[in-house]
Amino acid sequence: MKKRERQDSEWKPEKKFKQRECIFVSTGAQCKVTEVFAEEGSVAVLPCKCNPSSTFPRAIVWSKDNQGTVWRKQKSGLQYWGSSWTQGGVPRVRCPHFNFERGDYSLQITNVREEDGGIYSCRIENANQVTNMVRLRIIKVSISPPAAIGGENVSISCNVTPWPYGADVQWTLNKSLFVPRSESITNREVANRVVRTEATSEVTGNWTCVVTYQGKKGQASATLTMKGINKPFKDNTKLYSAAGSAVSLPCVFSPGPTPTSPVWEKLKPESLFNPVPGPLPASFSPPSPSSQNPWDLSASLKEVRFEDAGKYRCSATAGRQRFTRNMQLVVAQIESSSTPKTKHSVTLTCKVTDTSDITDYEWVHVAYDYNNTPSVESRQKGNTLTINTASDENQGEWVCRFYRKEDMLGNVTYHALQMSALTGKKSSSPTQNTAVIVGLSILLLVLLLVLAQMYKNHQRRRRILQYPALETIIHTASNEREERERNQVQK
Template sequence: MHLEQKVQFLVVLGLAVFFQGAKCLDQEVIVAYGSVAVLPCVDDSSENPHPSAVYWSRIVDNVKKTVWRREKSGLEFRSVNSPSRVYCPAPNYGKGDYSLHITGIMDEDGGRYVCMVDGKTLMEKTVMLRIVKVSFSPPIVMEGFRLDTKCVISPKPEIKKLQWKLNGKATDKAVLNSVSQSDSGNWTCRVSYNNVVGKATAFLQVRGVSTPPADSSMVYAAVGSSVSLPCVFTEGLVQLSEIWKRNSTTRNSSLPLPSSLHQRSLVPLSSRDGSAWIQTVEDGDEGIYTCSGMMELTNIRMKAQRSMQLVTARVLSSSSKGQMTLTCHLSNFSQVTSYEWLRVIYGVNNTQTVTSVSTSERMKIPKVSEQDIGEWVCRYYGTGGLLGSVTYQLNMMAFTGAQIGQSDSKSGNKVGMVFGFGFLFFVVFLILFQMYKNYRRKKMILLYPAMETIVHEAATEQERIERRHAKLNEACGGDLKSVCV
């Protein structure tokens, strides 16, 4: 054996002994399932680039298996199992970077890797690759069913910290007993171990009705306008079942659908859009509207439905004594937090001037004039902003009615005054008339004094006769006949 061959043999033997006895771990890498893993192997001690041989191996059941290697001649050797997923970028060699790249990471790729570089000096580094993966059980779920979210790490470490995020917002939910459309989206699991951070994301699809995403949503519409009732299904729609029905908001009883309601045709079902619209909303069209359809999931058919409440809005007007009151009336105002009245004046070239005049539910116009004729708009707001608006046209008829009310009020006041003065005059007349009669009676008595004396003497004689009869009756015991006999 030549001297050069002996030296190479001793070097390889020394490397093998050193590799078998290596126990230290230089670095850990945590990457998401399906992504690209970069296993670092950088020779910081080599300032001048030198032709090197690079050996990447993986320890499986305490056995070293070659993953990728490159001889000093430039000849590369790849693993038979995954020849296209593993590579080491040659342009990085001049910088002393011999990192291994693995694309399309799978669960079985996790484990301990060893990098040996035979160049001007001998270098060896060990890297632990861990795979983090988000999984759902079941992978596709229907609304209202149970869902388990899992964060799987392979090989499993002693996790110090694990965090969940749903669509970028932190959440502490891992088990969902009743899943809804609000649980759809990107679920991200973030893990930290030995000051190394890794994360993985998976998309969750919830079968059912995607729009609107939840029950009991409010749809606002002004009386006389048109309104859309949205109902869009997710994938899996196979059949419709009473796609639209209407119930009362106060009692559990069905109501007929509005005559101007139109339903979208779901032919073919691949469109999945079962929305409806009311061409002209009328007073009394409010209520709970429900759309429904049959969904198929793993050969099982289940009913998916969504309910929404239609709230109608209109302006009520009343006038009294020339004052007009406009009231913003809603069939359900539980979600309304504030109101705003706007005066809209149209000018030339379709220009308009909008002025805010009140923030109350009721807006009063103290004295209606021709300048008030035109458009008045009531806006109503909720916690999330503007809910809707309703328009009222103050026309000449309403203006005339207010003026008539004002005139009737004035004429009514005049009639009251006339009636009061007439009654007072009548009472004074009766008093004066009675005083006049008394005066005339006294005057007539003074004109005939002899007649007054005769009347007085006749009354006195009659009184004397009555007293005499009373005494006789008392003396005879009440029998006047015996005395006379």
């Protein structure tokens, strides 16, 4: 028979169920209420399983304590929904039919709400007994206000409906454990439900409440954002750059009131407690007033010098408040040194203006073939490297990379061709070219001599052919001389 669907608005509320009993059809055994956690707005699955039976199909009824039927299916296949379990005419609950033959009658509730929390029962009608009872707890994290101004008080609360008394509550902030300051409160469970703090860049991000009760765990999350500057994310963020390159100094406000009166300053290094502005670098480029993004007040340095390292401050007014953000520029460069005793040996030193976060250095050699294809080879650890500039294998680029544990913070490049010029090293390619030129010159000279001899012989013949009688006399005299010489030899 084809299945039909309609709302079950005429069904009366079920009687109140015993909250601590669970009777299986096949065994008649008792069990406790099953605990299920679900985050508000997610999908909750309420388990209801029993041993498969040959009496399939069965009639199944899902009910909620004191609220009547949630969903039921008759043996004929007709389905009915409670009047409060539809949203825009679409049911929020369903029971997948393909699992019925395996004895799985679990109920799925989509877009769960706080009022959905409570005790549910699953009943097999032909046995007329409750086969499973489930307590659904809805977790919700609320942040007030969700977008705070720096320095404003913020409240982050964890609500569970119904609340599991005796549960363990923990907070994580951006996937790291967060411990609320509640030393003066004896009931730590109550204290951990709400976190009150001051809005700073350190507490912005994803807050997650993790609730553990009777071996079951549930969690919910919410995001706290700040009005004002959201890039860099926090004060004193370090920016790494190589000397001679360009670098961007970010200063991006969160969407909202358009920031006005922007000011960029470089703070003097000696002013630790009361920062004093100093002169900006010569290559400093202020934010463009014609930028398409009115919240982006980022500046840049077109060509960083080693002495440009230090702290920079960006400030602007958004709404009625003045926002500032400090950042630190760290500059790296490679210095070379050599001694007269080591004519073709050069020592490279990787210098960084702030090494407090650096845990490791690595030297990498980059060479290029005739097709300008680079090949990278790691050579040595440490911030110094000594190479022989007379070796062809050391030509190309040398890159110093510096790391914080496994994360690379930055790198700086040195060109080995510059070292060859400074040390006066002669390249092998000009010598080879000179030998080729000398060889070609000798060959050309020999060819010229042969051509000159051939030309002389040709001219001589031309002169003789102009006097045929003289040629006859010369040949006759020559023949007679040869005849006399033969006769003398015979005697």
